[in-house]
Amino acid sequence: MEKGAVIKYDALKAPRTGNWRYLYPEMKKEKCIGCGRCVSFCPEACIELRKEKGSDNKTVKNKARVDYDFCKGCGVCASVCPVRAIIMKKSE
Ligand code: SF4
Ligand code: SF4
Numbered sequence: 001m002e003k004g005a006v007i008k009y010d011a012l013k014a015p016r017t018g019n020w021r022y023l024y025p026e027m028k029k030e031k032c033i034g035c036g037r038c039v040s041f042c043p044e045a046c047i048e049l050r051k052e053k054g055s056d057n058k059t060v061k062n063k064a065r066v067d068y069d070f071c072k073g074c075g076v077c078a079s080v081c082p083v084r085a086i087i088m089k090k091s092e
Contacts, residue, residue: 016069023073023088025066031085034062038077038086046070047077 029052039047046069049062064085066077078086 014070017072019091021071021073021091023075024068024071024091025073025075025077026087026089027064027066028085028087029063031083032063033083033085034064035082036062036064037080037082038064041076041080042071043074043076044070044072 034049036049039049046067047064048067050065051060052063053059054061064077073088073091075088078084078088
């Protein structure tokens with residue numbers, strides 16, 4: 001039995017966010033420390049950590065990435081990020 005309250009769903013059948021989204025999270029990749037807090041708190045489960053090469057092209061670090069097809073712009077991720085690597089911006 002799995003622990004936690006993660007709800008699994010078929011992402012292909014999930015409703016995509018429309019153009020009504022008022023705000024969106026802008027990710028400041030250089031600030032992200034890969035702690036995963038935004039991943040745990042996002043109510044849409046649309047953030048994941050991906051391994052990316054650092055500026056020296058050798059070190060590999062976890063960086064948060066948002067799937068904007070499903071992000072609803074709620075701002076939870078920005079409010080829980082400990083290093084302010086996520087800034088909410090107005091959608092155009
Ligand atoms: S704004 Fe809300 S839905 Fe979008 S990535 Fe952040 S927590 Fe998830
Ligand atoms: S909470 Fe902030 S620092 Fe942590 S993974 Fe998300 S964006 Fe990166």
